[in-house]
Amino acid sequence: MKIEHFGTTTSSTSFPASWWFWNQFHLESNQLWGHLSVAQRKHFFTMPEMLDEKFDHDLNVPHPRVRGMTVLDRDAFKRVVVIPALKVDKSSVSKLLTSLKYVLLKRPGIKRVTQDSKDESSVFVFLDSAKLPADCSLGESEQQVLKSFGVDPEIIRYKFELTYDHFKADEILQAVLPEGQEVTSGFSRVGHIAHLNLRDHQLPYKHLIGQVIIDKNHGITCAVNKVSFIENAYRNFRMEVLAGDETSMLTKVKESHLSYEFDFSKVYWNPRLETEHRRIISLLKPGDILFDVFAGVGPFAIPAAKKKCIVFANDLNPESYKWLQHNCKLNKVDKQVQVFNMDGRDFLKGPVKEELVRQLSLKEREAALHIVMNLPAMAIEFLEVFRQFLEGEPASPELLPTVHCYCFSKHDDPTQDARERVEACLGTSLEGHCSTVLVRNVAPHKEMVCVSFRLPASVLYKPLPCPTGAGSPPEPTSKRRRLNEDSQEEVNQKA
Ligand SMILES: C[S@@+](CC[C@H](N)C(=O)[O-])C[C@H]1O[C@@H](n2cnc3c(N)ncnc32)[C@H](O)[C@@H]1O
CATH class of the missing domain: 3.40.50.150 (Vaccinia Virus protein VP39)
Known part of the structure; x- marks a missing residue:
């Protein structure tokens, strides 16, 4: 298997020291890279310690350091993962995607095809490591397909940096809130307002939860939490603004193609x-x-x-x-x-x-x-x-x-x-x-x-x-x- 190393990286505490060294080396030598011959590049990529490097199966999990976070720090979610990839000539990409669709990576937020920054005529096509055999090699028939398109069937290790933007609200909250406790990012949407009904164990994280919901739901600019049960005569809630614009609870909703405008803090x-x-x-x-x-x-x-x-x-x-x-x-x-x-x-x-x-x-x-x-x-x-x-x-x-x-x-x-x-x-x-x-x-x-x-x-x-x-x-x-x-x-x- 050819072991190569592409993509933007950051140092990560979850990787062994050799990784850290390699990342630093890579970052600092980016400018030198273009001057190395293919043989020289291969020499670097086949360094023995790199052979131990495993593909990451689970791309849905942010960096473990975010556990217990109560104030949202988006940078802390960064995590470098290794994804299997094929280097493909641009001209064969679309046909290849059809032939290999059952082993392609399907992860919302990550494009399956990315430009090779060092070779204008090539792209990388990401595969799903969970759908490949244990040794991460392609089977005979897939190899035939690749050869027919003139694609090198050897799988490349592509280092990819996952950031806050790649994760869904549920994945973020799952990583932040204590393990084993119910995590729900469910809410009712009332115009631009997300209306949550948080449980006691979620309250220490309430501002973070509100902000994540605003970040991950287009059109929502304010998150509120029901503070108590409906207790007053008018059946409207007492609510607390968790995140976002607290100046206006005036909102507009559509129901059955009709429009309704109201102040959500004052009516039902x-x-x-x-x-x-x-x-x-x-x-x-x-x-x-x-x-x-x-x-x-x-x-x-x-x-x-x-x-x-x-x-x-x-x-x-x-x-x-x-x-x-x-x-x-x-x-x-x-x-x-x-x-x-x-x-x-x-x-x-x-x-x-x-x-x-x-x-x-x-x-x-x-x-x-x-x-x-x-x-x-x-x-x-x-x-x-x-x-x-x-x-x-x-x-x-x-x-x-x-x-x-x-x-x-x-x-x-x-x-x-x-x-x-x-x-x-x-x-x-x-x-x-x-x-x-x-x-x-x-x-x-x-x-x-x-x-x-x-x-x-x-x-x-x-x-x-x-x-x-x-x-x-x-x-x-x-x-x-x-x-x-x-x-x-x-x-x-x-x-
Ligand atoms: C559960 S909400 C229903 C609102 C609306 N019909 C709907 O389906 O969304 C009940 C409404 O009754 C109003 N209300 C509460 N007590 C009332 C009373 N004694 N007489 C008249 N209206 C009352 C509240 O202000 C509230 O708007």
Whole structure:
């Protein structure tokens, strides 16, 4: 095997002393190199200690010195690796790449072909050492192919300097964070903001993690971490800026081809709800009426209006209300959406009831009525409002509104749990009259569920059940019921 030495090098502590010597020699003698004959060059390359040099199989690992780093030092990631290569005449490269494709190096960030800096007419083609036989020689058939292209089949050792730029975010974090602990560079992207949810063991590295995510994701200029669970009424996070531009949380996102602008530090936005938003919109027909009780900045309301539905959208958070109005204008649906800034109960008892009464009194009404309630930690409690909601109004049991109510569940059977809690609040069974959808897994053992049901006439028009228990809500059938953060006990008692 011909042993040669090309490429830019730096000294590296992971290489033996002979390597260090060789690197220095090479760097210092670069200018002399051109004056040596081929025979003289070969003499250097076949120095006996060089024969021990192994190819690096794993090009995904930065230099070990980065372990435990908390302040990002990009230079410390440099590492010199030895890659098998073939020296090829430029004219045969493309045909050769096709013939040898199964042994070529495929590593994002490293080009398979690189110019030979000392010979204009030649390039080096990198091979994957893991795909070569143990002795790193090419087989008979490959040698034949190479010979047919006039390529010397001997494999060359090419010294290549890997830098911070060559590594992926996961590879960097894997090398930095303590071994054996979960490393995740996962985040939600909200416009130019990466939104992380770091675990305790990652916190000492939080600024480094934020910076790596900015470096490795085009268009992200700011990384924030959720500081606490959502605890305030408006369901927006407390967040800490980890890295990048902290001056502006104003951002712009696209969802289902519509644009939304908002201040991410002041309103609720979750990119993981896109599929759910689309699912609900797919249930609507042009002309239908949508009441969005907890509308946020508009991801149900605006696509519904685009679908030519009539929309009543509400949010208690003045910031959400402001951006909801803004986004209606931005998407040119401000004429179809009436926007409110009220508590959800007041919205239901006021504008929603008024419109329902009007709609239900219409003869030959075809529009369907939908009420969306996406405030999963609390929405079920708001269902009590519908008891006797239309009492005293002319009864019109046809085409009553369909409610889509969201909740969280930590129950073994989350959909059954969600349905039973909805039933308990309404005071009636929905068996056979509702559908439940698992929306997403929020955390280990915590699901977000949507329960959809037509509001029963018996709930809307009938008086409250008497205290003797006649007509009282059904007891939950499941023995596995667990109390959860949605003040379940309180809801059951009220029911
Ligand atoms: C989980 S977010 C849902 C936002 C939006 N519908 C979505 O799907 O992204 C719940 C929204 O309810 C609003 N909210 C919280 N409490 C409320 C209340 N009592 N009445 C009305 N809106 C409320 C919050 O400001 C927040 O925008």
